[in-house]
Amino acid sequence: MRERSERTNGHSSTDGIRVAALDDIPEGEGIAIDKAITGTADDIALLRDTDGSVWALDDTCTHEDASLADGWVEDGYVECPLHSSKFCLKNGEVQGLPATRSTCPHRVEVRDGEVYLFPGQAP
Numbered sequence: 001m002r003e004r005s006e007r008t009n010g011h012s013s014t015d016g017i018r019v020a021a022l023d024d025i026p027e028g029e030g031i032a033i034d035k036a037i038t039g040t041a042d043d044i045a046l047l048r049d050t051d052g053s054v055w056a057l058d059d060t061c062t063h064e065d066a067s068l069a070d071g072w073v074e075d076g077y078v079e080c081p082l083h084s085s086k087f088c089l090k091n092g093e094v095q096g097l098p099a100t101r102s103t104c105p106h107r108v109e110v111r112d113g114e115v116y117l118f119p120g121q122a123p
């Protein structure tokens with residue numbers, strides 16, 4: 001049986017980067033994954049919707065610099081904690097002012113209670 005490298009060292013592979021346990025993310029909330037782990041320009045927010053699904057967006061709000069991981073997640077959207085802009089979890093499109101630019105979504109998979117991130121890949 002092939003051993004997955006991300007289980008032991010957290011680095012990228014074709015199986016994604018293991019970034020959290022599912023239980024680390026309460027429903028309706030998010031956590032930020034440091035860009036040093038993801039290799040991306042921005043930290044990535046892992047966001048767990050109220051239906052239990054997990055999504056990933058660039059963490060910094062496109063309005064100013066709030067962390068979307070600190071926002072509220074509900075019914076397919078995350079609401080920024082600073083000025084309440086809303087972003088679609090599936091595609092990062094902005095759904096509520098004052099932000100006017102979409103944010104970048106990333107692919108996420110949950111396997112055996114572990115969350116794997118594919119930075120830069122579309123969901």
Ligand code: FES
Pocket residue numbers: 061062063064065066080081082083084085097098099
């Ligand atoms: S910083 Fe997010 S809406 Fe202003």
